[in-house]
Each structure stands twice: as C-alpha cells, then as structure tokens.
Amino acid sequence: MKKYIVIGLATVTFLLNSCTNGQSQNGQTNLAANEFSAKIKANANSVIVDVRTPDEFSKGHLQNAQNIDWRGNDFDKQINSLDKSKPVFVYCLSGGRSSSAASFMRSNGFKEVYELDGGIMKWRGANLPETTATTSRNLEMTKQQFEVLLNSDKLVLIDFYADWCAPCQKMKPYLDEITQEMSNKVTVVRVNADDNQALCKELKIDALPVLQMYKNKTLTWTNVGYIDKVGVVAAINQ
Numbered sequence: 403m404k405k406y407i408v409i410g411l412a413t414v415t416f417l418l419n420s421c422t423n424g425q426s427q428n429g430q431t432n433l434a435a436n437e438f439s440a441k442i443k444a445n446a447n448s449v450i451v452d453v454r455t456p457d458e459f460s461k462g463h464l465q466n467a468q469n470i471d472w473r474g475n476d477f478d479k480q481i482n483s484l485d486k487s488k489p490v491f492v493y494c495l496s497g498g499r500s501s502s503a504a505s506f507m508r509s510n511g512f513k514e515v516y517e518l519d520g521g522i523m524k525w526r527g528a529n530l531p532e533t534t535a536t537t538s539r540n541l542e543m544t545k546q547q548f549e550v551l552l553n554s555d556k557l558v559l560i561d562f563y564a565d566w567c568a569p570c571q572k573m574k575p576y577l578d579e580i581t582q583e584m585s586n587k588v589t590v591v592r593v594n595a596d597d598n599q600a601l602c603k604e605l606k607i608d609a610l611p612v613l614q615m616y617k618n619k620t621l622t623w624t625n626v627g628y629i630d631k632v633g634v635v636a637a638i639n640q
C-alpha cells in the first residue's frame with residue numbers, strides 16, 4: 403500500500419516535471435538507443451536495470467542488466483538497495499514502465515538516471531546486441547526468479563560461476579560461443595555464486611564451476627568442475 407502511495411506521488415511528480423522542464427524531456431536523460439549504448443560504454447560504473455517482468459527478461463535483455471520488475475512486490479526495496487551515486491540506465495519494453503521507474507528513482511535520491519527512449523524495441527530496431535545469458539551482479543536472484551528462467555521450450559544451461567574461479571573464467575569464452583551458435587537449442591544462464599549465496603545453498607551448489615542442464619524445468623545433467631566445450635556440446639546434443 404505504502405509502495406503504491408509512493409509510486410502515485412512519483413508518477414504525479416513525473417507528470418508535473420514532464421509538463422515543465424522534466425529531465426526526460428530535455429534530451430539529456432531520455433536517450434535514443436545508440437546514445438544509450440554509447441553512454442553505457444563510456445561509464446565503467448554503470449548499473450543497467452531492466453524493469454520488465456522476469457519472463458520478458460529471460461527472453462532477451464541488455465548485457466549485464468539486472469532485472470528489477472517495476473510491477474514486482476519488492477521493486478522499491480530492490481531498487482533502493484542499489485548504489486544511488488552511480489549512473490543508472492533503465493529500460494523496459496517501449497518506455498512506459500521505465501519512465502515511471504526512473505521518476506521513482508529520481509525522487510528516491512538517485513543522482514543520474516538515464517532512460518532508453520522507446521525501450522528495448524527501439525534497441526532491437528537499431529540492431530544493438532542483447533543476450534539471454536543472465537549475469538546477476540550485486541542482486542540476489544530468488545528461487546522464483548530462477549524458476550522463471552527455466553520456463554523455456556529450449557534446454558536451459560545454468561553456469562554457476564564466480565569471478566575468482568579460474569576454471570569458470572576458462573569456460574566463459576566457449577559458453578559465450580555456445581550461447582550464439584546453439585541459440586536455437588539452448589539458453590545459457592550465468593549465475594554468479596557470490597551474488598546468489600542463498601539460491602546456491604537452496605540448490606545445493608557447494609563447488610564451482612557447476613553446469614546444470616534443465617529440460618522442461620527438470621534437471622537432466624550436471625557437471626561439477628572444469629569441462630571442455632566438446633563435453634558441453636555433447637551434453638546439449640544427447
């Protein structure tokens with residue numbers, strides 16, 4: 403209830419701003435796809451937030467984006483856990499939800515918020531890259547969000563990794579290749595074990611790297627430790 407009052411106030415603030423000199427109307431924070439992309443690249447510290455649903459997110463999103471669903475129950479809690487001093491790049495499907503979310507964020511102390519004008523639809527129209535691989539950064543994925551990722555007609559390959567794990571880093575380039583080369587068969591999801599400790603505990607992931615293959619939400623294959631590309635491709639084709 404409190405959230406809706408806050409959201410309501412944020413929306414009114416946004417509308418008032420839009421009618422006067424709102425940031426998103428002056429061309430500096432509401433960016434066309436190419437400008438949005440260039441600004442992300444220019445900001446090493448940038449935080450990218452996709453405010454669509456986990457289901458929309460799982461079908462394709464910007465690289466390194468975090469999914470915080472604008473309509474999710476804990477949007478305000480999750481968004482307020484981000485570093486407000488960093489530039490935040492927010493987008494949705496076509497600009498509606500990200501506009502409301504950006505307004506909410508500005509009124510909650512975020513210093514620099516950029517919106518993708520026209521959302522991921524314009525991004526796609528500009529032929530900019532997207533990924534289905536999830537690299538969760540600084541944001542704990544819930545079991546429910548994890549299960550949404552498994553909801554696919556294709557195989558889902560989960561790569562549990564950590565930045566400090568040498569075999570994980572060795573496997574990453576060929577997992578990126580598999581993401582591209584076998585996209586008709588498999589969706590690769592990367593889960594940072596350090597950022598998702600509760601999820602890993604629940605899934606009994608107690609070593610790294612771990613690969614898990616799911617078919618129709620059922621676990622069909624697991625590999626613990628280093629494995630080469632040939633082994634993974636064989637598991638996908640089996």
Ligand SMILES: O=S(=O)([O-])[S-]
Nearest residue numbers: 495496497498499
């Ligand atoms: O809210 S929306 O513009 O993504 S449909």
